[in-house]
Amino acid sequence: MSQHDDPLQDQEERGLNRVMLRKLLVVAVLMFGFGYALIPVYRKICEVTGVNFLTPKDVTVEAPANTQIDKSRTITVEFDGNAQGPWRFRPTVTSMQVHPGEMTQVTYEVVNTQSRNVDAQAIPSYAPQQSAAFFKKVECFCFTQQTLGPNQAKQMPVVFYIDPKLPKDVTTITLSYTFFEINGKDKTAG
Template identity: 80%
Template structure:
């Protein structure tokens, strides 16, 4: 190899090292950007009201002396959807409540796996306009649930329907989707 060929090889190595440095910086910046998107996404969802992970509606003290509207009843239908390794269902299919009256429903979940599973429940309401009037005091949807291997749990939802619910709404469906929170389950030991 002559000196000119050796010089080009040295230059090529220097250019390759320089390019590798640039690629490492780009990869680190991409990772940092992706990592920063999670809190940014949560904040945008919180501000816009989209995809909120079930904030707590009120406390017992906030409710105070709610007036019960005995002149009408609303049928509350309960639904459950399981997206993961469990059985999930309400203990009753429906109930009649008076607006302003406290009520409770229990959901049962059974982990069918031989490992711990972390899960979250997300509610949805039909008709959609009812969501603003469905007030949960206690709910298993307020936080993630950890289910041990083959564990069964009964989880309560304590709620009332705001008397300001439009009079034409006679039935509300409360539906929960219970899904596994990826990457958080731990092996049973």
């Protein structure tokens, strides 16, 4: 007679298996609960002991000043836009005063005057030419190709700063963009 021929023994094994399964499920649930409860317990321990505790921001303290800004100098930056294609393209301001090292933003506006999609790219130029190495763009629509839908208008930002190492004799920089159509193919709006 084999071990599995006894129905009483099979029933007893099933009962033991069920009891073991319940115990394992309770252990698994307790382990999950313990892991979940560790987060607030850990935070509380850190808060009490002062270890690795993130303090809330004190709104009464001013942010430290950017020491990279040369407030003793002012540079006039003039903005220009040239359109080579089916649109209107212009800066929203013609000039502004900036200090070297100061982060500044200007916006250019473009309007597609056609009833079709247009792919375009902007190419910057600088005057005087030597200022190009000191004009640092952090964000610019000229970094990527632009797709304009039929009769679409876009506001496109340029975030920049002038390197404080700009020669002292340069007091005015002109940033000019030429905005031109890339492929010139007629793309019908979908």
